Amino acid sequence: MAAESPVLSNQRRRTRAALLQAAGRLLTQGVTPTVAQVADEALVSRRTAYRYFPTADQLLADAALELTAGEVTSRITATDPVDRVDELVSTINQMTLRNEQSLRTLVRTTLDAPRDADGPRRGLRRMAWIEQVLEPVRAQLSPTAFRRVAAALALTVGIEARLSLVDVAGLTDDEADLVSRWVARIIVQAALADPGDATLAQEA
Structure with missing residues (x-):
């Protein structure tokens, strides 16, 4: 398999970071968001969000760590x-x-x-x-x-x-x-x- 290009790799990192930051914002507001809600907050398509975080448990666990x-x-x-x-x-x-x-x-x-x-x-x-x-x-x-x-x-x-x-x-x-x-x-x-x-x- 060909190596992923640096541009694509950086884009993936930015997308993942945007999702985690959006989840963190919602968590600090007292919301326990779904993956779809986080995608909307991050201005990322829901399909893309589910590729990065297939379940809300996975997303929220990672987002909680991001806050600390x-x-x-x-x-x-x-x-x-x-x-x-x-x-x-x-x-x-x-x-x-x-x-x-x-x-x-x-x-x-x-x-x-x-x-x-x-x-x-x-x-x-x-x-x-x-x-x-x-x-x-x-x-x-x-x-x-x-x-x-x-x-x-x-x-x-x-x-x-x-x-x-x-x-x-x-x-x-x-x-x-x-x-x-x-x-x-x-x-x-x-x-x-x-x-x-x-x-x-x-x-x-």
Whole structure:
């Protein structure tokens, strides 16, 4: 399958953001909107809205998270790259714990929805946070290494990481937080120690 063009990818992101912002506005007004109502508020066709969010549960769960997303980047104050990532993981862990039920709903509805190979991915917000935190070391890493460390860090945060650490591994909330932050620090330290593509080249 051909790669999606940057223009189309950016348009999808803008459309998704418009829907989430519209849902957030309605939620703050005390309304529990349907997907159709959110589409009308966002000036997006209802058909398009349902492609992005097949159910109201999925849309409202994601919109509720969007309302609290601003706190994530505002808490990143460190300059050391390892400490910056630690702050990010800690903050996302706290947000995940506070919004656990909504996030579990989001995972369930996403998995239950039909796959759309051309549709938007989940996790765009999370990847943007990770890349923002890593931005100061982008010049130290090859493009491949930067993508690799960002992808690896995505494994340490969010509801999926919590499901693995708490539901599967049986950790407490505090233990899950410590383990995810420990793994994230190791990932960044390893990336900075091997900033090129040598490791993967040797393993290929």
